[in-house]
Amino acid sequence: MPKVLISDKLSPAAIDIFKRRGIDVTVKTGLAPAELREIIGEFDGLAIRSATKVTRELLDAATNLKVIGRAGIGVDNVDVKSATARGVVVMNTPYGNAITTAEHAIGLMFALARELPEASASTKAGKWEKNRFMGVELTGKTLGLIGAGNIGSIVADRALGLKMRVLAYDPYLTEARATTLGVEKADLDTVLARADFITLHTPLTEQTRNILSRESIARTKPGVRIINCARGGLVDEAALYDALKSGHVAGAALDVFEVEPAKESPLFALPNVVCTPHLGAATTEAQENVALQVAEQISDFLLTGAVTNAINMASVSAEDAPRLKPYMELCQLLGSFAGQLTEARQGVIRKVGIEYEGAAAHVNQRPLSAALFAGLLAPMMEGVNMVNAPVFARDHGIELAETVFDRDCEYQTLIRVSVTTDEQTRTVSGTLFGGAKPRLVEVKGIKVEADFGRHMLYVTNRDKPGFIAQCSAILAEKGINIATFHLGRTEKGGDAVCLISIDETLPDDALAAIRALPQVMQATQISF
Structure with a gap:
């Protein structure tokens, strides 16, 4: 039974979901970092909000951890890079609180x-300063969006309903998407120069940190909010404070701060700042939605392998997970x-090339490629899995080329892999027998059909009489039983491939003896 720790306050409904799905769930909130490190090693999953800080030190202690689920959008409190290196999936719930956050932005704008x-404060103090508070209408004003993702697009929709014009700056926003949203796509300088109101809806990254810097704020339209x-x-x-004091910025509304909790700030003293x-x-x-979503996502991953809203790997829906499982295994x-x-x-x-044909051309190939990289790199690196394998490959300068052939092929499905080293390029191909059982069908361009045995001996040799007898004799001498024996060759007397499934690991001296046979060019023991 998978074990999940909830270390921040979540809705009780999330606990019910874990229990109903057969997950052993423990709730311990408010733990100090040292206390959390002491217990994290026993858990497969960790459900958090913003209070828990998932640091590299915590991940070092999380020896069994497979997934972190953040109930909310931001993962600033998770060391995603370290989690990825350790093969831990990091998920968030980007949709559960999107409407709530967008509505808050609109509320602050009003x-x-x-x-x-x-x-309100003035009226409650017994004053009646009707002439003091002269506001502005939103109708007809230009709203500048910095970030047009899930939340930004909802803000845009609400702003258009208020008869505002909307400019949107987002490097990932296409012209087609902008048209669908009813906004004008613009660069950052245009947004700064034309917007009467600017609202931010982007994650905090090295690229977006201080996106409204002193220089950027100076380029905004005078009187901007x-x-x-x-x-x-x-x-x-600090730059915002100076711009508010000078009057260049007419007002600011902040729900988030550089340091939180924000107990003190010069901005708090300004009358034109809402906090x-x-x-x-x-x-x-929103609290209910994100708690339910994170519980379902963690449960799906631990029980079925489904990956939803992952920050650091390809998503696999709960519906697709059973269908993709045999392809990923292959x-x-x-x-x-x-x-x-x-x-x-x-x-x-x-370089690694992956070709998908037949039925494999019509499924989600991203998790398949991740699974292939995990298998490829595991013999060379420790701790490799689907999460970190693509990152390891990129860090080691391995180029990936994926090709999808939407055409009929000799098999119902075919996946071909080519691995290029400094010396050569080798190809291997496989299919799914009966739609579910992985099978090798080609090695180095030579057709050879073989099941994947737990222990295998791979031999390339010259196609000459006597090899099979000599190889079998060595195995018999060492007491190694042969389960299956598969052969293939380019042509009579040419290069040949031999794949032998054996019942146990081959001793080093037996492998050396096979390599010493005159016909043998390569002999390698394979284990799965």
Whole structure:
């Protein structure tokens, strides 16, 4: 039974989901980092919100951890790079609180435009300063979006309903998507120069940190109002303070800050600043939604292998997971086979090519390629799995070329792998027999049909009489039983391939004896 730790406060409904799905769930919130490190090693999954900090040190202690689920969008509190290196899937729930956060941004925009917090405080103090609070309308104003993803697109929709014009800056926004949203795609300088209101909806990365820097704020339209419900650190708070004091920026509404909890800030003293304590996702509906989603996602992954909303690997839906499982197994075995055949003397791997034909051309190939890389690199590197294998491959300069052939082929499905080293390129191909059982069908261009046995002996030799008898005699002498024996050749007297499934590991002296046979060019023991 998989074990999951909930280390931050989640809805009780999430606990019920884990239990109903057959997950052993433990709830321990408010743990100090040292306390969490002491117990994390026994858990397969970790469900968190923003309070738990998943550091490299915590991951070092998480020897059994397979998945981290963040109930919410931001994963700033997770060392994703370290998690990926350790093969831990990191998931978030990007949709559960999107509407809530977008509504909060719109609410702050209204509050800022009509000076609602100051007007409320004044009225409650017994004043009636009707002439003091002269706001502005939103209708007809230009809203500048920085980030047009899930939340930004909802904000755009609501703003259009308020009869605002919307400019959107997002490097990933296509013209077609902008047309669908009803917004004008623009570069950052255009947004800064034309927007009456600017609202931020982008994650905090090295590229977006201080995207509203002192220089950027100076390029904004005089009298602009700025709203940030995304992440602290997107706005240079010191520069914003100076711009608010000078009047260049008419007002700001902040739900997030560079340092949280934000107990003190020069911005708090300014009357044209509206502040809330990171309430973007703080509605009953959002808290329930993200808790339910993260519980379902973690459960799906641990029980079926489904990967949803992962930050660091390809997604596999719960519906696709059973269908993809045999393809992923085939890819992992093909990669492992090719990796074990790649000897150090042949140089480092430079390029991997993967070709998908037949039924394999019509499934999600991203997790298949990840599984293949995991199998390929496992013989050479420790701790490799589907999560970190593509990263390891990229870090080691291995080029990947994927080709999908939407055409009929000799088999119902065919996956061909080519591995290029400094010395040579080797190909192996496989299919699914009966749609489910992995089978080798080609090695080095030579047709040979063989099941993947737990222990195998791979031999390339010259096609001459006597080899089979000599090889079998060596195995018999060492008491090694042969399970299956598969042969293939290019032509009579040419190069040949021999794949022998054996019942146990081959002793080193037996392997050396086979390699010493005059017909043998390569002999390698393969284990799965």
